[in-house]
Amino acid sequence: MFRRIGRAFKEAWWGIRHHFAMVSSTAVTITITLVLLSVLSLLIANINQITYDVEEEIQVFVKIDKDVEEKDIDALKTKVGRIAGVSEVVYSDADSELTYFIEQYGEAGKIFEIYRNDNPLSRAFIISVATGFSISEVSKQIELIDGISEVNFGGATIEDFINLLDGTRRVGLIFTASLALLAIYLIYNTIKITIHSRREEIGIMRLVGATNSYIRVPLVLEGIFIGILGSIFPCLLTIFGYKYIYEVMNGQLVSGILKLIDVFPFTLYVSGFVMIVGIFVGWIGSWLSASRSLRWKR
Amino acid sequence: MIILENVSKIYKNGTKALNDFSLEIQDGEFVYIIGETGSGKSTLIKLLNGEEIPTKGRVIVNGTNVGRLRFGKVPLYRRKIGVVFQDYQLLKKKTVYDNIAFALEVINKPKEEVRNRVKEVLGIIDLANEFNSYPTQLSGGQQQRVVIGRAIANSPSILICDEPTGNLDPRHSKEIIELLEKINKSGTTVIVVTHDYVLVDTYKKRTILLDNGSIISDNPEGGYVHV
Numbered sequence: 001m002f003r004r005i006g007r008a009f010k011e012a013w014w015g016i017r018h019h020f021a022m023v024s025s026t027a028v029t030i031t032i033t034l035v036l037l038s039v040l041s042l043l044i045a046n047i048n049q050i051t052y053d054v055e056e057e058i059q060v061f062v063k064i065d066k067d068v069e070e071k072d073i074d075a076l077k078t079k080v081g082r083i084a085g086v087s088e089v090v091y092s093d094a095d096s097e098l099t100y101f102i103e104q105y106g107e108a109g110k111i112f113e114i115y116r117n118d119n120p121l122s123r124a125f126i127i128s129v130a131t132g133f134s135i136s137e138v139s140k141q142i143e144l145i146d147g148i149s150e151v152n153f154g155g156a157t158i159e160d161f162i163n164l165l166d167g168t169r170r171v172g173l174i175f176t177a178s179l180a181l182l183a184i185y186l187i188y189n190t191i192k193i194t195i196h197s198r199r200e201e202i203g204i205m206r207l208v209g210a211t212n213s214y215i216r217v218p219l220v221l222e223g224i225f226i227g228i229l230g231s232i233f234p235c236l237l238t239i240f241g242y243k244y245i246y247e248v249m250n251g252q253l254v255s256g257i258l259k260l261i262d263v264f265p266f267t268l269y270v271s272g273f274v275m276i277v278g279i280f281v282g283w284i285g286s287w288l289s290a291s292r293s294l295r296w297k298r
Numbered sequence: 299m300i301i302l303e304n305v306s307k308i309y310k311n312g313t314k315a316l317n318d319f320s321l322e323i324q325d326g327e328f329v330y331i332i333g334e335t336g337s338g339k340s341t342l343i344k345l346l347n348g349e350e351i352p353t354k355g356r357v358i359v360n361g362t363n364v365g366r367l368r369f370g371k372v373p374l375y376r377r378k379i380g381v382v383f384q385d386y387q388l389l390k391k392k393t394v395y396d397n398i399a400f401a402l403e404v405i406n407k408p409k410e411e412v413r414n415r416v417k418e419v420l421g422i423i424d425l426a427n428e429f430n431s432y433p434t435q436l437s438g439g440q441q442q443r444v445v446i447g448r449a450i451a452n453s454p455s456i457l458i459c460d461e462p463t464g465n466l467d468p469r470h471s472k473e474i475i476e477l478l479e480k481i482n483k484s485g486t487t488v489i490v491v492t493h494d495y496v497l498v499d500t501y502k503k504r505t506i507l508l509d510n511g512s513i514i515s516d517n518p519e520g521g522y523v524h525v
Contacts, residue, residue, distance in 0.1 A: 004406060018391075201389055208452065209377035210404035211370075 011218035016225055019194055023226055026190040030230025030278060033183040038238045038274045040176045044169055045270065050258050051165045058135055060127040062142055063150040073123070076147050080125055085138040088128040097121040122149065180281060183230075187223050187285025194222060195293045202294070216290045223286020224279055231278030235271035242267050299325050300346065300456070300487070305355035307341050307511075315341035317511040319355070323489065325455070328482045330498050331491045332522065333508035339491045342508075343460050346489070347381055348372045360455060377405055380449030380486075384461035387445060388433040394444050395420070395429040401451040415451060423447040423477060439470030446477060456487045463494050475501050495522040 016023050068076060073091060081089045092100070098119050102109035115121075127142070129135050139151045195202065205215050243263045251260050300323040307316040316338045323329055333339050344350040345357045351365040358364070360378065367375055388397050398419050402412045420426040423443040433441050442462060449457055459478065463471035475490075475497055482488040492498065498505055502520030506513055 007403070200387065204387055204389065204400065204448075205404050206373070207376065207381055207387075208401040208404055208448070209373045209375075211373045214404060214406075 008217045012221035015222045027226050027229040029186050031233050033179045034231050034234035034274050038234045040172045041270050044172045047165050047169050049261050060153040062125040063122040065147045065149040068147040083141045085130050087130045090126045092124045094119045094121050094123050183281040184285040188289040191223050191286040191289035219290040220286045223282040227278040227282020231275045234274050238271040239267040301358040303356045305352045308353045328488045328503040330505040337508040338511040380454040380457040382445050382449045382459040382462050384464035393430050398447045398451050401448045419447045438466050459490045498522045
């Protein structure tokens, strides 16, 4: 058993050494594909993180009608809280609203203290939503409730931003999947050429009674080796490239709200993923190619 | 023992290669199969090798119905027969030793067994001194001897040779036939498909003449029979 495994590794290594130019060109192509995959993975993961952060930050500001009596506030709060997508409802009375308003203006805001006894501001509910996507729908439903005078969540801009992030994520995933398919196709062709260049040897193997699996295993291993070779540079680039970008950008994108994911262990996960994808495309590409090319002819 | 019972072979393109063909070859026999191109000689080898299945009839080799072998069993069957072709089909990047050992390694024979058997085979084919040479450093006759060595490495009970002297001069052809005789004397059934009528007439063995997929003559005395 071990001898067989050893032989398969030896044969695969022999194949790589004897078709080094072809193996190298495929490995380089795989490297380019995996670099793109790595960049996309880093981007998608950060987009996910940013989307999550933005969603966490989004709050709906709901003004309560002045006619609503104090004793009915709790019932109204319960009603609002029951709407699907609402994760938290915080009541803020008119006094708190004025304090918040004054704080927003700093020192200059103290001038508004004169309204403390004749407060023109409304009481409000500050609502957190479960996901950014339900914000528009949640706002519309809150608006329909009696006793609510105005609903504000930052308008379509936030929703557009979230949709943009989501769109980027989807396009990235499709692009990544296409690249992975391309890599499989490239390995497929390399192994096909390997099989072609070793057709005499394979013919002799068949002639003397080698089984199909005996012939196929080294070829599949060769594909896996090419996948590993092709993924070494992308893995290093993932770790050191991202570390560099993270340091240059101070760990944030545009502002402190949009934070980049910490370098470790994030880059180790991504480079591990890239390596696994490299191995997987190497395996699937060579397996398909070997199975097709060695389809048993009697 | 090889038995072909009413075997017909029609290829997908409609070519009729063998026509209600029956033949029996006993264990340890040396048989020449001769005939013009297209007479069915190559198809006969392919049927014996399990490369093709008969359209009709049965091909039985040492009790195995070759035509009914499952795909997965064909490699195991092939380990019991040796095949030699006209074009030497040697691995140019491997030495004489490695080329012979290759036949044993691909069927997972233990290292020790491979070493001993290859030494033995090198003695049989009289190339012990050339064990470390590459095929390109050998003459045509020597290369063909290596191919024969590889074919008998696994001690097959049947050795099939398709035009083994086709590319050789008379001196080397003689050497090859003498080597095949030596192998035959050790108990291996040898089937030689050839165009070399001089050889057939010189080293007389049972000779079967084919034409249009049928046996025209089967001469146990040997020698080329003009029909």
